[in-house]
Structure formats: structure tokens, C-alpha cells
């Protein structure tokens with residue numbers, strides 16, 4: 258009996274590596290600390306009613322941001338472990354097997370569990386406020402999306418202490434990801450972790466499309482909509498087209514692994530190229546899904562801090578939509594070297610290069626917006642103008658180099674590629690979201706982030722970025738391929754790798770300063786009583802910060818693009834303000850525990866399937882259905898906020914009591 262338990266535990270838990278034991282201890286300690294604090298301060302009920310069951314888009318947004326910053330930490334630790342292994346030739350810090358697991362989890366976590374949720378967090382924090390809505394179109398679904406993401410992320414993350422991590426790269430190409438070469442549970446964690454959170458992402462895409470199309474304030478024609486909301490629309494349209502492909506691809510690879518089908522293996526009549534096409538039909542648009550909203554953020558920030566209308570608004574809208582469409586016909590540039598033939602390669606090379614046109618248009622628009630503006634350089638603007646624009650322009654140019662099919666035979670799977678995509682993902686996505694976070698922070702929490710620490714963090718991130726990734730272009734051209742865990746002394750790659758690792762740690766320092774900045778600001782920064790600390794242009798700045806639960810006491814009526822700015826201008830000229838409409842009771846959705854419970858059941862079902870434990874998976878799925886059932890017969894889903902309560906809240910928020 259005792260022996261059986263020991264055998265089981267030795268299989269079940271990942272053993273034999275001091276790093277992992279360290280992680281085990283850290284996890285247990287953190288969990289106990291959280292439980293202790295919540296119990297000691299009697300916060301369980303508060304946590305449940307105010308946060309875990311909330312359907313308020315602003316709170317869901319905050320939870321997304323917190324979760325994604327934790328994931329940035331995890332993915333960043335992975336990155337630094339890899340860079341430590343590569344710091345000099347013949348290092349024996351990580352074994353090759355462990356290195357494989359780490360680049361796989363790093364890639365998956367950064368894209369799916371860091372970039373996506375940070376993006377959804379910003380959607381939630383900003384879009385309803387920006388279009389003058391009370392919430393998203395489907396608040397319950399919104400909460401469900403968050404909890405599905407969370408369940409998926411947790412399922413994926415525990416793989417490194419329970420069962421073993423996936424190791425076939427972030428896109429899990431077969432046959433390496435099939436049972437023949439990957440018999441353990443790692444790939445199953447990959448499949449179910451991504452599948453569960455992917456369902457949530459698809460639902461978010463639908464939710465925000467409907468929100469943007471149906472819930473805009475009266476008068477806000479599509480062409481009067483702020484740029485960030487446009488970019489969200491473009492990104493969500495791509496989500497609803499791309500994510501079903503991912504769902505199906507993962508389902509097919511699950512069937513391959515679980516039932517021994519052969520969709521993706523040659524020996525049963527299937528074909529791995531089928532998988533590679535499918536995964537990139539999702540994977541390529543995916544990188545545009547995460548970068549488009551960053552373009553929206555930069556547009557808002559540049560206009561605000563240049564105190565000018567965005568130059569070329571219409572061309573900006575057109576560029577965003579063009580990018581989201583064209584991104585669907587470029588996927589094969591990821592396998593130019595896999596024998597598609599010259600015509601196919603030429604088509605995908607040209608379609609890829611075409612994306613440079615709308616992207617170039619946008620860069621010029623941002624620059625022209627600043628031209629003759631009253632530009633000031635607070636941190637959001639620093640991230641945009643000094644961080645993002647130069648970085649993304651260089652990343653875009655190396656992208657065009659990669660899109661030249663014959664040249665790609667040289668660049669393919671080398672460190673040149675690693676440098677290129679980190680340049681666009683860090684320069685575009687991470688810098689963009691940080692800019693957005695700093696910009697909208699006062700709206701969400703009611704105080705600005707400390708500027709001085711923000712600047713320190715900015716410089717560490719930025720200098721660290723160039724120190725880390727510029728040498729990689731060179732070492733790539735010298736022949737260093739991606740996914741190698743070590744190299745020899747006579748390769749001549751040492752110096753560049755050493756520099757690159759130093760850069761990685763500088764970025765790590767930038768992250769820590771950012772965390773410090775947040776903690777410091779929570780404690781010391783003055784409250785913003787204006788609701789409009791940056792002198793903003795769009796509707797979200799017209800309400801108090803943090804926004805009251807119902808967002809707008811009265812539904813705003815929109816006349817112009819940048820309506821709030823125009824209103825301020827008119828007021829400054831002394832034009833009389835329009836009389837306010839009387840307040841009316843506000844219709845609100847009620848909190849619900851079903852999303853979190855249902856996601857818990859999804860987690861059980863996923864975990865059961867990973868270990869092939871039907872006794873766990875079947876009840877898990879039954880639980881999911883029971884939750885759906887319970888929700889469909891729940892008619893008690895909404896309530897009204899009475900007028901006197903709105904009056905009290907508004908008076909308190911504007912400091913007039």
C-alpha cells in the first residue's frame with residue numbers, strides 16, 4: 258500500500274530537479290500565505306461577493322491585469338532561465354530536456370496567458386467607458402470568459418510540478434507532439450490548458466464585437482468612435498475567425514493522442530503539414546490580434562499628449578481593418594522552407610509584404626499627429642514615442658526581410674527570427690500594453706502611477722531590450738539556430754550571447770521596478786479628483802475616477818469625434834452647457850457564482866483527461882452541464898439602482914458632499 262502511494266507520487270509529481278523542488282516550496286508557501294491572510298482578516302466573503310462573482314467589466318478587467326502580470330513574471334522567469342543557460346558555451350544549468358520544456362512554456366505563457374489576458378484586461382477596462390456604455394453586451398459571459406482563461410492558465414501552469422511540462426514548442430508540431438515521441442502528459446496539459454482558455458477568448462471576441470456594434474452612446478456613429486475601440490473591433494473580428502481554427506486543431510490533435518487517430522501522422526494516412534497549416538492559420542492572425550489593440554492605444558496616447566486630433570483618422574481605421582483581413586492570407590510565410598514551391602511562396606511573400614503598407618501609414622499618422630502639436634512626454638508617451646515607434650519600425654523591417662522567401666532559407670529558425678519576433682512582440686505588444694496601462698491607470702484606480710519610477714522602469718526595459726535582442730540578429734546570421742540549449746566554444750557565439758543575457762536581466766530589472774512603481778504609487782500617490790488627469794479627448798475621461806459601478810450617471814450623447822475634448826473647448830469659449838437630463842434608475846446585471854464554479858468543473862474535466870482519469874473527467878463535464886442548466890433557469894439576473902443612490906454616488910465621486 259505505502260509502496261503504491263510512493264510509486265504514484267513519484268509519477269505524479271515532477272521530481273529530481275532542485276529548481277522544481279524550490280518551486281514546490283514556493284507554491285505551497287504562497288498558497289498558505291494567501292489563505293492565512295484571507296482568513297485572518299476575514300476577507301473570504303468580501304473576496305467572493307466583490308470580486309470572484311462580479312460581472313462588472315471594470316473589476317473583471319482588473320483581475321485580468323493582475324493575472325497577466327503574474328504570468329509575465331512566470332514567462333519572464335522562464336526567459337531568464339533560458340538566457341542563463343545560454344550565457345556561455347557548454348553551460349550545465351538546464352538539461353536539454355528541461356530547456357525544451359522551458360521554451361515551450363515560455364512561448365505559450367507569453368502569448369496566450371500574458372499578452373491575450375492583458376489585452377482583454379484593457380478591453381474590459383476601457384471599451385465600455387470609451388463608447389459610453391454601462392457594461393459589455395453580455396456581462397455574465399464576460400465573467401465566464403475570464404474564469405475559463407484562468408482555469409486554462411492554471412491547468413497549463415501546474416504541468417511543471419505535476420505530471421511534466423509540454424516540450425514540443427509553443428505550436429506543438431506533430432509528430433513531435435504525438436504520442437510516439439511524446440508519451441507523457443505534458444502535451445495533454447498543452448491541449449486542454451489552451452483549449453479551455455481559448456473558448457473564453459472566442460466568447461470575449463463575440464462579446465466585444467456586439468458591445469461595440471450595439472452599445473455605443475447615441476450619436477456615436479462608427480466613424481466617430483475612438484481609435485482604441487476601432488482596434489478592439491478589428492482584433493475581435495480576427496479572434497472570431499481565427500480561434501475556431503485553433504479549437505478544431507487542438508480537438509483533432511487530442512483525438513490523435515487519445516484515440517490513436519492519424520490526422521497528423523503519416524503512418525495512418527494523415528499529414529503533419531495539415532497541422533502546420535492549420536496552426537498557423539490561427540497563429541499568424543493571433544500575432545495581429547495582440548498587436549492591433551496596441552496600435553489603438555498608441556493612437557489615443559499620441560493624440561492626447563500632442564493635444565491634437567489624430568492625423569488621418571479615416572486612413573487609420575482603414576489600415577486597422579486592412580491589417581486584420583490581410584493577416585489571414587499570410588500564414589504560409591512560416592514554412593517557406595517546407596517545400597510548397599515557388600508560386601505558393603511568392604504569393605505568401607507578397608501578401609506578407611503588403612502588410613507593411615498599412616503599418617507604415619499608421620506610423621506616419623502618429624508622427625504627423627505630433628507635428629506642430631504641444632507635445633509633452635509623460636510616461637505613456639515615452640513608451641509610445643521612444644519605446645514603441647523605433648522598436649516596431651526596426652522589427653517591421655526585419656519582418657520584411659524574413660518575408661523574402663529565398664532569403665528565408667537563410668533566416669529560418671535562426672536567432673535572427675527570434676530577434677525579429679521579440680522585437681515586434683515586446684516593442685509592439687508589451688510596450689503598447691504597458692503604455693495603455695499607465696495611461697488608463699488613473700481612470701481605473703483614481704490615482705496616477707509615479708512618473709519617476711515609471712521612467713526608470715522604461716529605461717531599464719528599453720535599454721535592456723536592445724542589449725538583449727540586437728546581438729541575436731548577428732548571432733543568427735552567424736548560424737546559431739533557435740531552440741538549441743547549448744553551443745561549443747569554437748562557434749564564436751559566446752560574446753554576443755553573454756551580452757544578450759545581460760540585456761535579458763536588465764529587462765527583468767525593468768519589470769521589478771514596474772512592480773515597485775505600482776506598490777509605491779498605491780501607497781503614496783495623490784488621488785485624482787478631476788477624472789481627467791491627462792486632459793483627455795474621449796468619453797472615459799468625462800466621468801469620475803475610478804468610474805462608478807454604473808459608469809455613466811446619464812447616457813452621454815455624442816456629436817463629434819473626440820467628443821469630450823470638443824465639449825471642453827466649447828466650455829472654455831464660454832458657450833452655455835446643455836441642461837442635464839433628469840436621472841433615471843439604472844438597469845444593472847447581478848453577480849453570479851456560476852462562471853467560476855463552471856470553470857472549476859472545466860478544470861476538473863481537463864485535468865481528468867490529461868491523466869486519462871475518466872472518473873474525474875466525466876463528473877467534470879457533468880458539472881459543466883449542470884452549471885449551464887442552472888444558469889438557463891435563473892431568472893433573477895438583474896436589478897435597478899435607484900435615483901437617490903446614483904445622486905449620492907455622483908456627489909461623493911465629484912467631492913461635492
Ligand code: HEM
Nearest residue numbers: 336339340360364367368372426427682739740741761764
Ligand atoms: C524579457 C524578455 C524576453 C526574453 C529574454 C525572452 C527570451 C526568449 C528565449 C531565450 C527564447 C528561446 C529561444 C530558443 O531557444 O529558441 C524565447 C522564445 C520565445 N519567446 Fe521569448 N523572451 C522574452 C519575452 C517574450 C515575450 C514578451 C513574448 C510574447 C509576447 C515572447 C514569446 C516567445 C515565443 C513565442 C518563443 C518561441 C518559443 C518556441 O520556440 O516554441 N517572449 N524567448
Ligand SMILES: [Cu+2]
Nearest residue numbers: 541587588591
Ligand atoms: Cu506570420
